[in-house]
Amino acid sequence: MGKAWTFGENMNTDEIIPGRYNITIDPLELAKNVFCEVKPEYAKTMQPGDVIVGGQNFGCGSSREHAPIAIKGSQAKCIIAPSFARIFFRNAINIGLPILECPEAVADITEGDDIDVNLSTGEIFNRTNGHQYQAQALPDFVLKIADAGGIVNFLKTHDIQDLLA
Amino acid sequence: MGTLIEEIFSRRAGKQVQASEILLLDVDYIMSHDNTTPLAIKAFRDIGKPILDKNKIVIHFDHAYPAPNVLAAENHKKIIEFVKEQELPHLLHQGVCHQVMIEEGYITPGSIVIGADSHSNTYGAMGAFGTGLGSTEIGVAWITGKCWFKVPETIRVELSGQAQAGVYAKDVMIHIAGLLGMDGGTYRSIEFSGEYINNLPMHERIIFPNMSTEIGAKCGLIAADEVTINYLENETPATGPFEALYPINPRYERVLEIDVSTLTPQVACHPDVDNVKPLTEVEGLDVHEVYIGTCTNARYEDLEIVANMLKGKKVNPLVRVIVTPASDRIYKKALKNGLIEILMDAGCTVTGSGCGACIGRHGGILAPGERALTTMNRNFIGRMGSPLSEIYLASPATAAATALTGKITDPREFLETIF
Ligand code: SF4
Numbered sequence: 291m292g293k294a295w296t297f298g299e300n301m302n303t304d305e306i307i308p309g310r311y312n313i314t315i316d317p318l319e320l321a322k323n324v325f326c327e328v329k330p331e332y333a334k335t336m337q338p339g340d341v342i343v344g345g346q347n348f349g350c351g352s353s354r355e356h357a358p359i360a361i362k363g364s365q366a367k368c369i370i371a372p373s374f375a376r377i378f379f380r381n382a383i384n385i386g387l388p389i390l391e392c393p394e395a396v397a398d399i400t401e402g403d404d405i406d407v408n409l410s411t412g413e414i415f416n417r418t419n420g421h422q423y424q425a426q427a428l429p430d431f432v433l434k435i436a437d438a439g440g441i442v443n444f445l446k447t448h449d450i451q452d453l454l455a
Numbered sequence: 456m457g458t459l460i461e462e463i464f465s466r467r468a469g470k471q472v473q474a475s476e477i478l479l480l481d482v483d484y485i486m487s488h489d490n491t492t493p494l495a496i497k498a499f500r501d502i503g504k505p506i507l508d509k510n511k512i513v514i515h516f517d518h519a520y521p522a523p524n525v526l527a528a529e530n531h532k533k534i535i536e537f538v539k540e541q542e543l544p545h546l547l548h549q550g551v552c553h554q555v556m557i558e559e560g561y562i563t564p565g566s567i568v569i570g571a572d573s574h575s576n577t578y579g580a581m582g583a584f585g586t587g588l589g590s591t592e593i594g595v596a597w598i599t600g601k602c603w604f605k606v607p608e609t610i611r612v613e614l615s616g617q618a619q620a621g622v623y624a625k626d627v628m629i630h631i632a633g634l635l636g637m638d639g640g641t642y643r644s645i646e647f648s649g650e651y652i653n654n655l656p657m658h659e660r661i662i663f664p665n666m667s668t669e670i671g672a673k674c675g676l677i678a679a680d681e682v683t684i685n686y687l688e689n690e691t692p693a694t695g696p697f698e699a700l701y702p703i704n705p706r707y708e709r710v711l712e713i714d715v716s717t718l719t720p721q722v723a724c725h726p727d728v729d730n731v732k733p734l735t736e737v738e739g740l741d742v743h744e745v746y747i748g749t750c751t752n753a754r755y756e757d758l759e760i761v762a763n764m765l766k767g768k769k770v771n772p773l774v775r776v777i778v779t780p781a782s783d784r785i786y787k788k789a790l791k792n793g794l795i796e797i798l799m800d801a802g803c804t805v806t807g808s809g810c811g812a813c814i815g816r817h818g819g820i821l822a823p824g825e826r827a828l829t830t831m832n833r834n835f836i837g838r839m840g841s842p843l844s845e846i847y848l849a850s851p852a853t854a855a856a857t858a859l860t861g862k863i864t865d866p867r868e869f870l871e872t873i874f
Contacts, residue, residue, distance in 0.1 A: 300637050300727070304835040308842070309814045313526035315494050327842045347638035350671060351835055353573040353587040355494055376642055376673055377573060381589035431477065431603065441595055442501045450599040454479050 291417070292339040292367050295332055296401040297325070299345035303378070306349065306357040315356070317363025324360040338365035341405045343396055346440065349378025355385060362387040368407055370414065370425065372396050383432055386440030390414065390425035396424065409436075458609040458705040459676045460644040463565055463584045464701065470625060474608045474708075478808050479601050483566040485511050488552045489527070490518040490814075491571035491590045492534045498594030507600040509543050513553060516548035523817035544736030545718040550782025550808035553577040553665070553750040558784055560693030564679035565700050569593070569602050574750055574832065576672060580657065580689070582699060584677030587668065607644045607673045608708040610635075613665075614651035616716030621867040623760075624659035625752055625830070625850035627651070627713075628666045629721040633731025634711065640672030646702065647677050651715050658754040665751050666832045669728040678702065725726040725826070725845035726836045734853060737863050743825040745770075745858040746839070747803075747851055748779030748811045752830035755785045755794075757851040762794040763799035764855035764872045771861030776803045777819045779811030803858070815840045828857045 311323045325332045342361060348371035349357060358381045361369065369382070372393035382389045388409050395414045399405065404417040413426035428436065431453045438444035444453075456471060465472050467480050487495050492514055499506075506512070515536060522528035538546045547555055553574055556562055564582035569575065571593040578585025588602070596602050612631060618624075634637055647663040660677055667675025677683075679699035687693045720734040747753060747761055758780060770776045778798050780786040786808050789795050795805055812819030813831055821844035829839075834846035849857075853865035859869075 302835050304837055306836050309816070312490070313524070313530075314496065327837065328841065347641065347671065350637060351573065351833070353571060353589055354491065355589040355591060358589075361483060373638070375638070375671060377587055377589060380592065381562060384591045384595075429477070442498050444787075445502045445504070445595060445598065448602050450479065450595070453603060454477065 291404060291406050292341045293337065294341050294343045294399050294401060294403040294405050295336065296343045296399065297328065297345060300347045300350055301344055302351035303354055303357040304351055307360040312354060312356040316358050320356055320360035321363030323342065324364050325335065333364065336364060338367070341407060341431045342366050342369040343399050344369055345396065346373050348374050350375035352368065353377045355381045358385055358387045368409060370395050379387040381445060383435050384441040388436060392425035394424050395423035395425065456703050458644065458707065459646050459678055459700065459702045460584065460607060460609060460674060462700045462702060463567070464604065464606055466565060467567055472528045472606050474606050475605060476606045479603050481600055482569050482596055482602050483511065484513050484568045485563040485593055485596045486513045486515070486556060486568060486572070486575060487590065487593050487623060488515040488518050488572060489520055489530055489534060491593065493530050494590030495571060495594040495597065496533065496537050498591040499597055502594065502598055504598045506541060506597050509541065511600060512597055513545040513547065513556065513561060514538065514543065514545050515552035517551050518814060519816045520723050520809050525705050527816070530690035530721055531744060549784070550780070551750045551764050551810055554754070554781040557581065557661070558691055558782060560687065560691035563687065563693050564683060564697050566592050569596060574665055576668045577661060577665040577669065577750060579676040580661040582677060582683055584674055586674050607642055609644045609646055609705065610640060611646045611648060611707045611710045613649040613710060613712045614647065614715055615649050615712070616651060616714040618651070618715045618718060620870055621852060622718055622720055623850040623852060624655060624662045626718060626721040627715050628662050629723045629731055629848060630718055631713070632666060632669050632723060632728050635670045636729045637669065637727060638671045640667060640670035643672050643708070645672045645675045645789065647675060652677060653680065657682060658756045662751055669832055692738055720850065720867065722853070722863065723848040725834060725847060728834055728848065734849070734863065734865050735845070738865060740863045741826065742774060742828045742857055742863060744775045744777065744819060744821060745854050746777050746812045746819055746827055746829035746831065747854050748777070748781070749813045749831045750781060751832040752851050753779060753785070755788050757830065758785065758794050761855040762797040762864070764852065764869050765803070765858065766797050766872070767829060768801055768859060770802040770858040772802065774861045775819065776858040777806060777812060778803045779806045779818060780808045782808050782833060800858045803804035812839055814838060828854055828863055830854050
């Protein structure tokens with residue numbers, strides 16, 4: 291259960307966390323300035339378990355992982371968007387930040403809605419208006435990485451070949 | 456059989472592959488820089504396994520170098536200690552990573568190179584697969600020598616005709632970004648082709664794969680040909696034989712045909728790279744800074760265009776005109792041939808090579824309310840400093856014309872000095 295925070299289309303990595311703050315890789319430090327220009331109240335008042343609801347092409351721009359790390363550091367439960375920028379998608383999976391592609395949910399959710407997400411099935415429930423949405427399932431190898439909590443943890447106990455095995 | 460990316464991946468996989476397959480492939484080089492290496496080191500240490508092949512690792516100092524603050528200095532220190540500890544052979548600080556990768560011969564046709572930098576797509580100019588990844592995957596690749604890829608669908612961009620005087624590859628690419636949009640190439644490979652591309656020299660070709668990143672592409676590719684092989688043989692230490700791959704009976708998701716002969720100078724306006732207008736629509740807009748630099752447009756030939764236009768003239772004294780050569784090699788050639796003197800005499804500030812003002816760390820940060828016209832590839836809000844500043848993207852010739860007047864100016868007004 292968490293509150294929805296909505297963001298616009300083409301949210302780029304500089305808007306998620308401006309380059310000048312990327313001098314640290316500490317998730318909690320980065321989280322202090324996440325969305326500081328587009329939605330400063332997010333970092334101040336969000337609660338762990340809240341949900342980010344983004345627009346099309348979420349996370350476009352730089353390859354820097356500071357952006358998904360900053361969001362993970364803020365303890366958001368997951369990001370729901372109609373589509374993600376390519377590198378952001380990989381980065382989020384690699385660091386174990388759950389992301390769900392679901393255009394229907396994004397179109398229907400408004401800021402402040404109370405959202406329940408089942409990460410393993412992709413089911414999203416909007417407690418505020420009672421609507422239910424189904425996110426696209428993630429490919430098997432992506433789930434393997436997500437289940438391990440990120441690629442680093444996966445590799446501690448597996449060989450890279452196991453990803454596609 | 457297939458598109459250029461299918462050909463490149465098939466050769467590496469040792470079997471015929473097609474779009475949408477997921478592959479685990481060996482990579483040739485793993486690139487990272489001062490901004491992204493610290494996180495790769497962290498991932499590497501967390502996993503706790505040894506490096507597979509040190510020779511594949513290439514680390515550059517370019518993003519915030521020399522260090523503009525203590526935190527950047529700490530990053531550099533951390534990286535140098537790691538390089539010493541692991542005895543890594545390739546630590547370079549001689550310019551923007553992508554330019555240095557190409558001019559030092561790390562990129563050859565058909566090679567697969569991943570980089571912890573979104574503009575690693577640049578390597579596609581050599582007929583290689585280059586793509587940007589996050590630092591964690593770079594740390595993973597140091598250990599495994601491999602990376603997973605989904606074979607992308609391909610959009611082919613066919614460029615025909617000859618550009619008018621004053622219109623450059625940068626104008627053409629900005630125009631394409633406007634047509635396809637910021638997410639028009641997401642998850643896709645973009646093949647740039649056609650008679651216009653075939654006739655372009657390498658320094659202009661590089662712009663297309665470089666800015667394929669701006670439209671979300673996984674890679675931007677130009678099939679290697681004689682121009683590529685000549686460049687490799689004459690300008691880089693790379694040794695052949697080079698195998699040029701090209702599409703064979705390809706199936707494209709989409710083909711975009713563009714005749715460049717009617718195109719006029721273009722500008723990507725604040726705040727999005729696809730907010731593209733013909734220059735004539737924004738002509739006369741005041742600028743506070745002109746920045747000529749980056750992996751997109753600070754090669755020798757770019758500096759030559761600017762120097763030719765500024766020779767014997769003075770830039771507007773109210774405008775900060777900053778020139779940052781893409782690499783030391785370019786800087787030295789420009790120095791030897793008198794370009795640096797011309798630029799300085801005209802009132803430009805010439806800085807050491809590297810990313811310079813591109814990411815708002817040093818070397819030309821913008822104040823609130825300021826507007827820059829630059830040869831960069833990206834105009835995100837706040838990229839060069841204050842979130843209340845504006846960035847306009849254009850060709851080096853447009854940048855030079857604008858430097859003279861202090862307003863966005865059509866370079867065709869100076870055609871007699873354009874070569
Ligand atoms: S010059 Fe700019 S775009 Fe190119 S690698 Fe450096 S920061 Fe990135």
